[in-house]
Amino acid sequence: MNPRDLDIGNWQLGFAAALIVVNLALSASLRLGLTRSLLVASVRMVAQLLLVGFILDYIFALDHPLPVVLIGLVMAGLAGVAAANRTTRRFPGIYLDSVLCVFAASYVVTGAALLGIVNVEPWYRAQYAIPLLGMVLGNLLNGVSLALGRFMDGVARDRDLIESALALGATRWEAAHPLITASLHTGMVPPSTP
Amino acid sequence: MEVILSAQALRCSVEGRELWHGLGFSVRSAERWAIAGPSGSGKSLLLRTLAGLVTPQAGEIRFDGRPLTAWRLPECRARVVYVMQRPALPEGRVQAALAAPFALRVHRGKHYSDEVARGYLATVGIDGTFLEQDTDRLSGGEAQIVNVLRALLIAPRILLLDEPTAALDPARTACVEALVQAWLREADDRACLWVSHDGAQRARVSDHVLTLGAAA
Numbered sequence: 001m002n003p004r005d006l007d008i009g010n011w012q013l014g015f016a017a018a019l020i021v022v023n024l025a026l027s028a029s030l031r032l033g034l035t036r037s038l039l040v041a042s043v044r045m046v047a048q049l050l051l052v053g054f055i056l057d058y059i060f061a062l063d064h065p066l067p068v069v070l071i072g073l074v075m076a077g078l079a080g081v082a083a084a085n086r087t088t089r090r091f092p093g094i095y096l097d098s099v100l101c102v103f104a105a106s107y108v109v110t111g112a113a114l115l116g117i118v119n120v121e122p123w124y125r126a127q128y129a130i131p132l133l134g135m136v137l138g139n140l141l142n143g144v145s146l147a148l149g150r151f152m153d154g155v156a157r158d159r160d161l162i163e164s165a166l167a168l169g170a171t172r173w174e175a176a177h178p179l180i181t182a183s184l185h186t187g188m189v190p191p192s193t194p
Numbered sequence: 195m196e197v198i199l200s201a202q203a204l205r206c207s208v209e210g211r212e213l214w215h216g217l218g219f220s221v222r223s224a225e226r227w228a229i230a231g232p233s234g235s236g237k238s239l240l241l242r243t244l245a246g247l248v249t250p251q252a253g254e255i256r257f258d259g260r261p262l263t264a265w266r267l268p269e270c271r272a273r274v275v276y277v278m279q280r281p282a283l284p285e286g287r288v289q290a291a292l293a294a295p296f297a298l299r300v301h302r303g304k305h306y307s308d309e310v311a312r313g314y315l316a317t318v319g320i321d322g323t324f325l326e327q328d329t330d331r332l333s334g335g336e337a338q339i340v341n342v343l344r345a346l347l348i349a350p351r352i353l354l355l356d357e358p359t360a361a362l363d364p365a366r367t368a369c370v371e372a373l374v375q376a377w378l379r380e381a382d383d384r385a386c387l388w389v390s391h392d393g394a395q396r397a398r399v400s401d402h403v404l405t406l407g408a409a410a
Contacts, residue, residue: 158282160278160280160282161282161283161284163247163278163282164278164281164282164341165295165298166247166268166271167245167247167271167275167276167277167278167345168271168272168275168295168298168344168345168348169268169269169271169272169275169295169298169300169301169348170268170295170298170300171268171298171299171300174268174298174299
């Protein structure tokens with residue numbers, strides 16, 4: 001093990017788990033109705049982290065760009081699907097749009113960070129590329145799902161307004177522009193709020 | 195007289211039920227049409243199809259001699275204006291709601307004129323302070339007057355009116371009817387299609403009646 005790497009022991013893991021138990025206790029005592037979903041999420045998280053740990057261990061050892069790019073694709077695809085899944089209203093092609101958008105944005109931003117800012121050598125070192133991509137994807141997932149949700153709710157709520165704009169000769173862009181602006185504002189709230 | 199809008203062999207079925215098929219008609223300059231038919235006979239759907247808001251399942255619609263498919267839709271919709279039954283107005287003053295369409299690219303070169311708006315309002319006995327009101331304080335009838343006036347101001351060739359007076363009292367109904375007639379009289383290359391449940395109204399606002407769902 002690299003001497004600069006951190007060693008997290010069982011006690012520390014137990015402490016992390018205790019934080020979830022606090023949440024469970026709060027949910028149960030205040031009857032917030034979150035107990036079940038918290039439990040499911042915790043179990044899922046443990047399983048996911050175990051799986052990710054094994055896969056990353058394997059990829060780190062390979063030291064080759066292809067598996068890093070491939071796992072990045074899988075991560076971006078999952079984030080894109082998850083972003084669309086968080087909205088209650090769907091349109092045909094929403095998953096494709098979401099995945100393409102998350103993929104393009106995350107690869108450009110992570111690529112710029114690896115090559116232009118962090119200057120990792122070689123660029124595909126998994127211990128940098130994958131966590132960076134993960135952070136970018138986390139933000140994207142929030143931004144995309146908030147903006148998309150706001151947009152879809154708005155389209156349903158302002159249906160008559162949008163349609164009357166179209167009926168008066170607006171292009172699709174003009175008719176949806178106020179809503180697109182509002183949706184982007186909503187999507188930008190998490191990163192732009194201090 | 196010149197044909198402005200024509201439909202040929204239109205077909206429409208909703209959830210397996212055929213509303214109309216082989217539907218065809220021609221609307222010429224200065225003609226006033228009414229569309230009649232029971233609820234669910236697809237009257238709104240027909241107007242929305244004519245305005246290019248719904249794609250016809252079969253058949254062809256031509257505006258100004260060109261099929262709708264050959265038009266850039268905003269260009270066409272700026273001339274064939276569909277007025278919805280429920281007015282949807284932006285927040286703010288009546289004046290801003292009336293001026294808003296002039297900001298669209300398709301209407302560049304045209305300008306909103308308070309004077310023209312006041313002129314229309316004067317024909318139905320409403321004074322100019324109406325323009326200063328907030329759109330969310332308007333009654334249903336007043337909102338519908340704004341809705342119809344907004345369409346008239348961009349000077350379309352054809353107005354497609356979807357039961358604009360269904361929820362209005364007789365006085366406001368007369369206002370809306372008078373506004374549309376005033377707009378029609380201004381030029382002889384205009385026409386309107388008016389969906390109405392009310393036979394007496396159809397007699398007042400139209401010279402030709404298209405009845406849907408008659409065979410069903």
